[in-house]
């Protein structure tokens with residue numbers, strides 16, 4: 742898997758170098774609106790630590806980071822109000838899942854019927870995976 746790139750866009754958001762539309766923040770997580778929403782509610786929740794994806798997060802993060810992060814996902818959904826009508830959480834890891842930003846993020850999607858869980862599709866351009874070792 743790719744090593745963590747400290748210049749990825751979500752690392753810059755965490756450092757305050759570029760803005761985001763914040764929904765929630767805890768010691769372990771930051772939640773903000775997706776810049777290109779795929780549903781009326783589309784929010785991303787990211788851990789504050791330097792994790793590329795669910796793979797290294799679940800292998801290397803501390804119990805406190807993992808618990809804190811997942812609690813923040815649930816809190817964010819409740820803040821958004823989608824816990825009543827239903828929502829989907831989604832995390833892309835790697836090429837086949839079409840991961841585009843190499844900092845772990847959970848998508849929270851909701852406020853409309855979301856349809857089938859999966860559709861087929863293409864993979865992103867090769868350049869995104871050039872740091873794989």
Ligand code: AMP
Pocket residue numbers: 750761774775776777778785832833839840841842843
């Ligand atoms: P993924 O394909 O799972 O890596 O999703 C990356 C998501 O990040 C996409 O839904 C993008 O719209 C979103 N995104 C990219 N840049 C930003 C940004 N600066 N602020 C908020 N969302 C972003």
